[in-house]
Amino acid sequence: MPNVPIWLYFVAFLAVLGPLVFVHEYGHYIVGRWCGVKADTFSIGFGRKILGWTDKRGTEWKIGWLPLGGYVQFAGDRDAVSQPDADWQQLPAEQKSHTFPAQPVWKRALIVLAGPVTNFLFAILIFAAFNMAYGVPQTPPVIGAVEADSAAQEAGLRAGDRIVRIDGRTMDTFNDIQGAVAFNLGKPASIEIARGSERLNVTLRPRIISERDPFGNKSERAVIGIRSDAPVYTAVGPVMAIQTSAAQTWEMVRLTGSILGQFVTGQRSIKDMGGPVKIAKQSGEMAALGIGTLIFFAAFISINLGFINLLPLPMLDGGHLAFYAYEAIRRRPAPPAAQEWAFRFGFAAIVTLMLVVTFNDLGSIGVWDRIARLIG
CATH class of the missing domain: 2.30.42.10 (PDZ domain)
Structure with a gap:
């Protein structure tokens, strides 16, 4: 059995999650720039800043001490989950035109959708590189x-x-x-x-x-x-490699959706769910098998990150898109009180999910077994 040093779990986890969070948030950021929206903050990680700088556009780029995600806070946002600032409408006309809430609904939807889509594109590029290097399984x-x-x-x-x-x-x-x-x-x-x-x-x-x-x-x-x-493996050129990798990515998205449906309907136990600790454990193990295996694993996690963010839960990108769909259909935003309660529900749901997966993660590395032996 391969022996994985403790340090490799941490290094591999950061090597996988860091670029994937950056790719996701950069998707939001670059489409926001194309749409004329100013980004106030681009953060990898949460919490206190450990490193940062401000570019010529006035965007603060920083790294937080808790590397479990990231965010882009656009002008006019109250917080990292794009809740509108109450004072954005009081800004001068020039500044107001570059805020996120002032954009038409289709622009806001594109900016939000760009994060998950960039995760899928990142996975497609990784699979395409493997397909060109090793051939397509046929x-x-x-x-x-x-x-x-x-x-x-x-x-x-x-x-x-x-x-x-x-x-x-x-x-x-x-x-x-x-x-x-x-x-x-x-x-x-x-x-x-x-x-x-x-x-x-x-x-x-x-x-x-x-x-x-x-x-x-x-x-x-x-x-x-x-x-x-x-x-049988068939050598392919760039175009066929991308076409095949897009199909492979779609198959993984379909499979992820199927497994999520099994969790929701109770066909699959929530004990099978994993979170950051499990990802860190698997990252170290994949790294021990080789850099190619770790990169392929990163593509798989990128697909999952994109898929999860599209779920229609407030605080996730999919929740924002659901509100924008309502706004596009009804020609007006959802009532502020409804949005506030939805975000509270989304926060509670995500916290509950994190507690469940953390409990499972600790079990997967033997924590509960060790505690049981100590008590016994």
Whole structure:
């Protein structure tokens, strides 16, 4: 089992989260500049400033001591979550025109949307670089071997069968098969098979298996019990690499949404949720496996960061976008009291979520087991 020094967890965590927060906030910042909005503060991290400077545009760039996020505070904002300052309308006309609240709703929506979109674009670029360096996986969705006593064997699948669709989704590569069943909690899957000139339809229930990675972390996934022949990778140019990486990013977004739906509906336990401590732990482990593995992990976290920020919760970008959608439809902003209560609810929801994931994170590194042994 690889031995991960303690310092590597901290360094790798900052190496992953720092650039991703910067990319996210820079998306807000640069689109705000394009829209003519002045940024008062660009912060990586929260709390007391440990390093900072002010540029010629009057924007203060700073690094806070708590590296768990960041923000861009535009002119006219009361705080880091873009609540309007009560005095912004009293500013001189020239200054007022460069404030965030004075912008038309479509500009404000673009500025807010830019953060998550930049996270997705960042992931696409990382995947594109990997695709150009190593090739695009193109292993055909053809069964090379069927494992004994597996769901596939029970359903009568054979070596040489080509899996055409699973639950209506077209399978273009063997990787698509794994993605279609691995995180679907072992639910029955409807599979369309091409066997020579025949087309067959079978329904099988994937089996849940438990695995441990090189660091001893336990995970579960669903499998149908098939293997491919030798993997196939195809060299691609920049355009095809970007097209393929965009599809890979969209597949991860779809998978993230599916897993979130399982949490919401109670199909998946909230014990599986993780937060900053788990990300730090995984960052150190990925770094121990190599810089390439860590960069790929950063792309995965970037997708999750973009997706989470699009959730329609006040205080998140998605919450702002929901209010802007209301304003665009009704031709007027939501009542201030409604916005205030929504932000209070959003704050309470996020704090509750952070407590849950922190509890889970501490359990994942054995804190509660150690306390139990001490008490016992």
